[in-house]
Amino acid sequence: MPANPCRDFFALNATNRDFVKGLQKTPNPVAWETLSASDHSPGPVQPGELLYRQVMHPIHVDVETRSLKPTAFDDAANKGLSVERLSHVALADIQQAGRDRAAAQRKLGVSHADRKLHAVAELSADEIRAILDENQQRGFAIFDTANCENRAHADICQVVSTRKSGRSVRSQLIEAVRSLIEE
Amino acid sequence: MMEPISISTLALIAGFMVAPTPTRLREWQVKAYEPPAPKIAAATDWLINPNVITAPSQDMAATFANQMPVLDRMGAIALEMELYGSLDAGWDGPDSQVPSQENIQDALTLLAKLPAGLPLPKPMLSSTGSIGLYWDTQKVFADIALEGNGRFSLFTRLKSGDRTETFADDVKVGGIETGWFAQNLAVLFDA
Numbered sequence: 001m002p003a004n005p006c007r008d009f010f011a012l013n014a015t016n017r018d019f020v021k022g023l024q025k026t027p028n029p030v031a032w033e034t035l036s037a038s039d040h041s042p043g044p045v046q047p048g049e050l051l052y053r054q055v056m057h058p059i060h061v062d063v064e065t066r067s068l069k070p071t072a073f074d075d076a077a078n079k080g081l082s083v084e085r086l087s088h089v090a091l092a093d094i095q096q097a098g099r100d101r102a103a104a105q106r107k108l109g110v111s112h113a114d115r116k117l118h119a120v121a122e123l124s125a126d127e128i129r130a131i132l133d134e135n136q137q138r139g140f141a142i143f144d145t146a147n148c149e150n151r152a153h154a155d156i157c158q159v160v161s162t163r164k165s166g167r168s169v170r171s172q173l174i175e176a177v178r179s180l181i182e183e
Numbered sequence: 184m185m186e187p188i189s190i191s192t193l194a195l196i197a198g199f200m201v202a203p204t205p206t207r208l209r210e211w212q213v214k215a216y217e218p219p220a221p222k223i224a225a226a227t228d229w230l231i232n233p234n235v236i237t238a239p240s241q242d243m244a245a246t247f248a249n250q251m252p253v254l255d256r257m258g259a260i261a262l263e264m265e266l267y268g269s270l271d272a273g274w275d276g277p278d279s280q281v282p283s284q285e286n287i288q289d290a291l292t293l294l295a296k297l298p299a300g301l302p303l304p305k306p307m308l309s310s311t312g313s314i315g316l317y318w319d320t321q322k323v324f325a326d327i328a329l330e331g332n333g334r335f336s337l338f339t340r341l342k343s344g345d346r347t348e349t350f351a352d353d354v355k356v357g358g359i360e361t362g363w364f365a366q367n368l369a370v371l372f373d374a
Contacts, residue, residue, distance in 0.1 A: 017278050057275045059267075059308055070317050070326055071309035078311060079278065105276075112273060134348050164350040167338035171324045 006032035007039070010145055017079045023141075024161040030141045033129075037155075041146035042088055045125050045154055051083040051142070052091065054098040055119040055180075066182070068121060070174050073156075076140060077166060080155030083123065085144075088152035095120055095183075097150075119182040123156075131172045133160050139169030256303050257294070260316075263306045264290055267314055280312035286329040289356045290314055293327060293335065298365045300372060323370050333357060339370055 009026070013019035023029050036044055045051075053073070055061065060072035075081045084094050098117035105115045131139040137160055145155045160169055254262060268287045273279055290306070294316065297303070304316035304327070317326035325339040330353070337351045351367055 059275070062305060065319075067319075069305070069307040070319075071307040071313065071315065074309035074311060074313070108273075163336060163352060164338065164348070167326065167328070167336075167350065168340060168348055171326065171338070171340060175324075 004035050006035035006037050006143065010037040010143065020076070020078050020080055020157045021161075023157055024159055029157070029159045030138050033141050033143065037143040038146045040148055040151055041144035042151055044144050045085065045142045046087070047126055049125040050086040051123045051125060051128075051154060051156070052086060052094050053081065053083045053121045053123065054094070054101070054117055055121060056098065056102060056115060056117060058114075058118050061118060061180075061182075066180060068174050068177055068180065070171055072121075073170070073173050076156050076173065077158040077170070080143075080145065080157050083142075083154050083156055084150070085152045085154055089150075091120070091181075094152075095181075117183055119180050121180050122178045123176055124178060127176045127178075128156060128173065131169050131176065133165035133168050135165070137165065139165070139172065260294060260303065260306055261291055264294075264314070267306070267308045275310040279310040282308060282312045282314045282329075283331065285333075286314050286331060289329050289333060289335065290316060290327075292356055296359065296361050296364060297368075298361045301364065301368060302371055318368075318371055320371070322373075325368060325371060337367055339368070341370065 005026075009023065009032070010019075013022060016022070026032075034044055055068065055072065060069050061067070062069055073081050084097075086094075095117065098120065102115045102117050105112045125142055128140050128142060129138065133139055139158060139160055140156050141159045143155050143157065144153075146153050156173075158166060158169060160166060264287050267282050268284055270281050272281055274281065294304075302318060302320065304318050304325075307315050307317055307326075313328060315326055315328040318324070322342055323339060324342060325337070328336050328338075330336055333356050334353050335356055336354065337349075339349045341347045349367070354363075
């Protein structure tokens, strides 16, 4: 089997909830987008793919503009922003999975009582890959981090590491939301 | 036998029973902010109603007995910040964290230092427990992040033209006054 540093990295960091920091320290993580990150994956995320992110708490939604707040996608800077690929799962199934996940978390106790699927945000892989910081460096890379239960799973990871660049690309990522489909 | 209740009496009772008219939110800060004394229980229902920003009550009797004040926009921002502080760990998934009380207080302190005439920011909270304030207008994006240890950072980005960005890092909350914001957020005055 040919060497695949992308798959090796994600296998090594399978339980690391802050793996993006390590990814930012690798020489050229953007180049790994052409490699598969998981043996369960149907293949790397292709140009033109649409990605959907479940929004599970109303705190992330600005009620006046019905848009997401800038911190809604902060997972991209630490544990990876989980999204699902419309090429490999139907939107209705993504929404139902969100409802099921919320229901499972509500059973955990009072502190999770208000967990529910509030919306799904639609993003374009092309637009995410077009986000640049002030130094014209790519802000995010997308990896096909499928698992045995979800072959459509992917992670959007912030690949710039300075605080200023991070803030710049974070604001652009929120602006890249094409639509917010509320429940 | 009781006397029938007159129409005018019914109207008077009905007047007391209806919910308070939603207050039109003020768009601009007009005076220095004073933090509200009452702290409400963790509840997010009011967040999803864009018109009414009174705190929820258990029942009508409680509403009459202990009516929360109708808040202006500044009060609503402060109340949302305080709501962040009442969340439990795991509020946004298994790894999500709550903000520190120190960072909430620092955010409220910064809110009080914003100059009059500046559009008011909106509060935000990440699943890592980081809190901040942000502005998102047609011309400008700007945000403040509370970094801990009494410090914050400020980022601004023009949305058109040369898309100029600015970044002020490691600024002491206690080390700046209203004039600092007037200078560093000048792009927002005509945004």
